[in-house]
Amino acid sequence: ILTVKKFCKNLIIEKPILWISNKKISNLKLTRNLLNIKSNKIFVNLPMISLAEKKKKKNKTFKIKRFEFNYFTKGKNQFENIPIDLLPHALSFLFTLNSNTLDNCKIVNILKKRNFWKCKIVINDCLCRFNFKQDFNRIDSRLSFKINDDFYLRKQIIKNDVYENKILINKKKMINIKNPMTDYLTLIFKNLDKKHVLKRNNNITLNSIKIIEKLINY
Helix, strand or coil, X not given: CCCHHHCCCEEEEECCCCCCCCCCCCHHHHHHHHHCCCCCEXXXXXXXHHHHHHHHHHCCCCCCCEEEEEEEECCCCCCCHHHHHHHHHHHHHHHHHHCCCXXXXXXXXXXXCCCEEEEEEEECCEEEEEEEXXXXXXXXXXEEEEECCEXXXXXXXXXXXXXXXXXXXXXXXXXXXXXXXXXXHHHHHHCCCCHHHHHHHHHHXXXXXXXXXXXXXX
16 A cells, blocks of 8 residues: 555555554554545545445434344455455444444454354444355355345346346345445546545544454454
C-alpha cells in the first residue's frame, strides 16, 4: 500500500485491509495510520454495505435488537483466520444498518474449529451471532442473515454466465437485488470526491477491526 500510493491517488483495497497475527502489534493502529494519510484516499471494498443500504431504505425506522449472520464459503482459512476473512462482511452489514459508531461491545462466547468459527457478541446493545464455515471443496457459498424475527437467504443464479442475485425473505417472498460487489465498487467510483462516502467507509473499517482484534485476542 505504501508503495502503490506513490502512483495512485485513490486506492480500493480488499478486506481486511491488513492483518498481522501478533498480539503485540495493533492492527487497528496500523490501519488508522494508513487511512489517515492525507495524500491518498483509501477505500476498503465492503460490498455488504451496498446490501445493507437496500434494506435500510425500505425500513428507515426499525431498531435491530437481534442480528445473526451466517456465511459458508469456499476457502482454505482455518480456525481464527476464518473470522479475519469473513467478519468484515458481517460487521460492515451491521454497522450500516444500525449506525457507523461503536458504543459498546461485549463478548459472550466463541467456538472455533478447523473449518468452523462462531461467536455470540453484544454490539451497541444488539445481540449478534456470527456463524462461519470455510471448505475448499465447497462449490457454492451460502449467505443468510436474521434481523430481529425476519430471515433472509441470498440466492445466486448463473444466467448467461452472469450471477443473478436474489433474496428470499422468510421463505416466502423473493426479490431481485444488484450484485453487492459490483454495486459497491460502482458507488465508490462515482463518489471518489465525496467526503462522507470515504468517512463512512473508514469508520466502518476501523470499528470492524477493533471488534475483530478483540475477538481474535479473547
